[in-house]
Amino acid sequence: MTCNDRTMEPLAEHRAPAMYMLKITCPMDQITDKSGFPLRTVEDVPFVDVYSVPEDNTPFDIRDIIAKRKQGL
Numbered sequence: 001m002t003c004n005d006r007t008m009e010p011l012a013e014h015r016a017p018a019m020y021m022l023k024i025t026c027p028m029d030q031i032t033d034k035s036g037f038p039l040r041t042v043e044d045v046p047f048v049d050v051y052s053v054p055e056d057n058t059p060f061d062i063r064d065i066i067a068k069r070k071q072g073l
Helices: 063-071
Strands: none
């Protein structure tokens, strides 16, 4: 699988939540909007480096949120 012709690694190896990455292709004459900055090459498109995201091993527990709501906090 590739994104902008760059190989993506399986999500099992990423330390970030799963996300959808899509490549949309259309003829230039059908583009009606502009980017906030010029995109001239594939490399100009931001590509998230999931390995630079800090690792978070804190378990999620919704009971804390429910308890706070019951207390009116």
